Amino acid sequence: MNLQTLENTLSQETFSDEDLLAFLSLTEPALCSRLWREAYDRTTRVHGNALWFRGLIEISNYCIYDCRYCGIRKGNHAAQRYTLTLDEIVEAARYAVRAGYGSVALQAGERTDEKFVSFVEEALVRIHRMSVEEGIAEGCGMTLSFGEQTEETYERWAQASGNRNALRYLLRIETSNLPLFRYLHSGQGGAQKTWEARLQSLALLRKLGYQVGTGVMIGIPGQSLADLVRDIRTFESLDVDMLGMGPYLVSHGGAMVEDGMMQKDVLLTLTRNMLAATRLALPTVNIAAATALETLVPGGRSLGVLSGCNVMMPNVTPQRTRASYQLYDNKQGTEAEPDSNVELEKELVAVTGREIGRHRYGSSLHFRSRRGLPAA
Ligand code: SAH
Secondary structure (H helix, E strand, O other): OOOOHHHHHHHOOOOHHHHHHHHHHHHHHHHHHHHHHHHHHHHHHOOOEEEEEEEEEEEOOOOOEOOOOOOOOOOOOOOOEEEHHHHHHHHHHHHHHOOOOOEEEEEEEOOOOOOHHHHHHHHHHHHHHHHHHHHOOHHHHHHHHEEOHHHHHHHHHHHHOOHHEEEEEEOOEOOOHHHHHHHHHHOOOOOOOOOHHHHHHHHHHHHHHOEEEEOOEEOOOOOHHHHHHHHHHHHHHHOOOOOOOOOEOOOOOOOOOOHHHOOOHHHHHHHHHHHHHHHHHOOOOOEEOOOHHHHHHHHHHHHHOOOOOOOOOOOOHHHHHOOOOOOOOOOOOOOOOOOOOHHHHHHHHHHOOOOOOOOOHHHHHHHHHHHOOOOO
């Protein structure tokens, strides 16, 4: 592809599989920059200049699954397990609310036992109450990321959140290459995940009124560019509201160290191409710049924003447990105090030209159009 054919392709409103594959294949710096710029500009046109923040709280790293890629999989006996206290969770959320983030995102390893389900329920009730006391009339937005659960559990959490208009769930499909999906989830140390169950969970979340987010890891050993194109088509067919995607990074606590990982600069380019191609294919969804991108290269999340992302999830987890939520090696932000987010905000604004959309929910245009809600 040369610059002229790229220009011609970028002038389209919709893109064929061949177009998407061509975007993903770009390696020449001038062509890549042009693609990323187009994704950034379309993001501005559709979403405006605001970058939405969600304060990320990693509430526990206990997990019943044994996903090969993940450093907190059940079979990693070297992981130091922890669960935050309810007070710690509420105070972390208060920090995010006072910073004007408008939404919090709660994530953990997966558990389905009643003790955990009711613990999360109580945390949601208390965060909602706190955020109303802090002056958000309807309560802050909440994004949950606790994996596959029953319909009853999803419904209990939806009620506990107190605000169904700003209730979201992140559950990545990880890859739409089914043999690869099976390999990734074939660790022997825990319960097993299936593709069917994952789709079933996404359907339940949609039915219960959640804004539904999914995503994949980019550059998984054994994943092809055609797989990434199929991933984008899968996002479309699932009609998702939000996406979170980052580079696959090897984890020494995981169970696929011998599979290696892509070389860093090649992986960075591929990740940015994938973010941009996805933005062009799904203009109205929110796309988050993942922490994994920051780990791949310092300032990586800004590069994500410059490739079509419009959401950022700064870590507000208390210092005492940060280092233990090690999904992959050298995860960024483990040493940082929450106040370092002020530095992150400044750097982001300077590098990306965006402004931080404070004191707003920042729900995706895709969701608002579907539900007839006006303001972001
Ligand atoms: N247990 C929950 C939430 C924690 S994992 C869940 O599985 O949904 C959140 C995301 O981190 C996963 O969906 C996965 O895409 C990503 N992740 C895990 N290990 C990773 C790795 N080694 N490299 C990059 N991303 C990883």
